[in-house]
Amino acid sequence: MPTRPARTSTKRPAHRDAPDTxxxxxxxxxxxxxxxxxxxxxxxxxxxxxxxxxxxxxxxxxxxxxxxxxxxxxxxxxxxxxxxxxxxxxxxxxxxxxxxxxxxxxxxxxxxWTLHVPRRVQDLRNRVRVAGLELAQTTPGRRPTVGEIAGHACLSEEEARVGLEALESFSALSLDAVASGGSDGFSLGDVLGGVDPALDAVVDREAVKPRLAALPERDREILYLRFFGDMTQSRIAERFGISQMHVSRLISRCCRRIREQVLEGVA
The missing domain is CATH 1.20.120.1810 (Four Helix Bundle (Hemerythrin (Met), subunit A))
Structure with missing residues (x-):
């Protein structure tokens, strides 16, 4: 009578670090x-x-x-x-x-995480990271594209981009860290911009613009020549055929009126 071959167990062997407890x-x-x-x-x-x-x-x-x-x-x-x-x-x-x-x-x-990142973004980061590692084995010599990562991880391309951005956001660099490709002593802090003093001027210019437009044409031209054309009061007086004292009074009166109108608008 033929002997039946022994059945091979399909049960996965336990790890060597899995004791019987x-x-x-x-x-x-x-x-x-x-x-x-x-x-x-x-x-x-x-x-x-x-x-x-x-x-x-x-x-x-x-x-x-x-x-x-x-x-x-x-x-x-x-x-x-x-x-x-x-x-x-x-x-x-x-x-x-x-x-x-x-x-x-x-x-x-x-x-x-150095900064608080929403859990959804953390999950996208992990899925994108795993997909990138798996695809790297099938696309030798190049990095997988966003579309390939999105398809492999079952994500939209927008979600894949968010995950890829989060890959670079796990930790923060010190401002004293040497910038990539920088020379000795060139740190990330050196490339940070400072407060632009012209920002206050932008606000002021926008505030006075409608008030300047409401002035008579001659008054606007006098102010322009004095403050933007760098013309002296005497030359302005000659140009308009009036006295220098009159020019001085016109400039003072226009500036005072505009200042009062701007302050009223702020209040």
Whole structure:
């Protein structure tokens, strides 16, 4: 009688850092709060710490200290141990992995961004980053386009652009940092503009413009020649055939009237 070939198990092998703590969890669930409960809990956490360290390693090289990531992962592990219910029948690893990963992602979201960025934008950044890494393997020699990233991540091109901009906004540079391509001593702070003193003049000019337009034509021309043509009062007097004293009085009267009208408008 022919022998039937042995069936190959399709069950995924457990990670080497996934200990069998099913009995310990059942014991923990049956114990009341106290020293014995805490001892069993601490032993379970210690057994699963290698898995937490492995998950923390997935997030290395993202701007956070490795030891800090391990501590965040350990915190997520403790939360998973405290919340896990063995009576539901699911394996602890399937519950702990998303709990620990979520704790690490929350740490990046809440503590690693220099500026507050909406959660939606953070999510777009992550999706665009993953899509870019995956597409880089299929488009060697060039960077994937915005359209390719949007299609791969199931986003619109506008959303992809927002995510790409957020990739460059995770952290801020110091104003003392040396500018890219700059010479020695040339920092980002050196390229910042200062307050333009002409801005106040713009406001003043816009305020007096309608008042100047309402003046008689001769008065407008006299003011223009004096303040914009840099012409002396004596030359203006000769041009209009009047005395220099008359020109002085006209200029003073026009300036006083415009000033009063502007102040009335502000009040």
């Amino acid at each position: 099913a009995e310990a969890f059942r014991t923990l669930a049956a114990l009341p709060p106290g020293p014995q409960h805490d001892t069993v809990r601490e032993r379970i956490v210690e057994d699963w710490l290698p898995m937490a360290d492995r998950l923390a390693g997935r997030f290395r090289n993202r701007g956070e200290n490795t030891e800090d990531l391990r501590q965040v992962a350990a915190l997520g592990l403790v939360k998973a141990v405290d919340r896990y219910d063995p009576e539901r029948g699911s394996a602890f690893e399937s519950y702990a992995v998303p709990t620990i990963t979520g704790e690490i992602k929350r740490h990046f979201r809440d503590h690693m």
